[in-house]
Amino acid sequence: xxxxxxxxxxxxxxxxxxxxxxxxxxxxxxxxxxxxxxxxxxxxxxxxxxxxxxxxxxxxxxxxxxxxxxxxxxxxxxxxxxxxxxxxxxxxxxxxxxxxxxxxxxxxxxxxxxxxxxxxxxxxxxxxxxxxxxxxxxxxxxxxxxxxxxxxxxxxxxxxxxxxxxxxxxxxxxxxxxxxxxxxxxxxxxxxxxxxxxxxxxxxxxxxxxxxxxxxxxxxxxxxxxxxxxxx
Numbered sequence: 714x715x716x717x718x719x720x721x722x723x724x725x726x727x728x729x730x731x732x733x734x735x736x737x738x739x740x741x742x743x744x745x746x747x748x749x750x751x752x753x754x755x756x757x758x759x760x761x762x763x764x765x766x767x768x769x770x771x772x773x774x775x776x777x778x779x780x781x782x783x784x785x786x787x788x789x790x791x792x793x794x795x796x797x798x799x800x801x802x803x804x805x806x807x808x809x810x811x812x813x814x815x816x817x818x819x820x821x822x823x824x825x826x827x828x829x830x831x832x833x834x835x836x837x838x839x840x841x842x843x844x845x846x847x848x849x850x851x852x853x854x855x856x857x858x859x860x861x862x863x864x865x866x867x868x869x870x871x872x873x874x875x876x877x878x879x880x881x882x883x884x885x886x887x888x889x890x891x892x893x894x895x896x897x898x899x900x901x902x903x904x905x906x907x908x909x910x911x912x913x914x915x916x917x918x919x920x921x922x923x924x925x926x927x928x929x930x931x932x933x934x935x936x937x938x939x940x941x942x943x944x945x
Contacts, residue, residue: 785812830927
């Protein structure tokens with residue numbers, strides 16, 4: 714999926730926030746490691762996509778009017794078979810309609826449920842003076858509690874990315890603690906570089922968040938993605 718097409722569609726609909734499905738599709742096309750996510754609108758379609766993606770899967774409500782999906786029961790995780798997907802699909806729709814009856818519902822996203830990993834965040838903000846700035850740190854709730862993040866102005870070099878990884882206070886977690894194997898810093902470095910390249914080539918992107926990105930002893934993948942674009 715080309716970002717120009719997605720941006721044109723979003724602007725035509727009066728949106729600055731891309732859907733998670735849109736964000737992941739264009740990030741995947743740019744080489745950023747994200748868990749592929751497919752939009753479905755019927756139970757039959759959701760079942761077909763879950764069979765294709767492989768269990769376990771996660772289902773999420775997709776709506777421009779619902780930002781905190783989990784709070785309204787719009788997310789179901791660890792779905793191991795077709796019966797679970799069917800039940801979850803109907804429950805998510807019912808929960809969304811009850812919590813936000815006037816919300817416009819685009820559909821329900823289906824994605825493979827990645828195995829547990831260490832959570833980090835890679836993000837982008839746009840500074841009025843310096844332009845796009847890449848952020849890296851520990852992810853999940855840790856970014857809110859610890860605020861252990863570092864920044865670099867785009868374009869980010871490989872040396873910059875490696876320095877960012879070594880500068881966070883929680884770097885020992887990435888090195889492996891209490892007998893745990895070290896995590897794949899090369900995968901993190903590559904993800905930071907791909908994000909830097911992506912925003913450099915697409916100045917319409919004002920904000921970007923990969924949170925969390927799950928890191929393993931080998932590899933890393935973002936399970937959630939958020940992109941905000943500039944007005945036309």
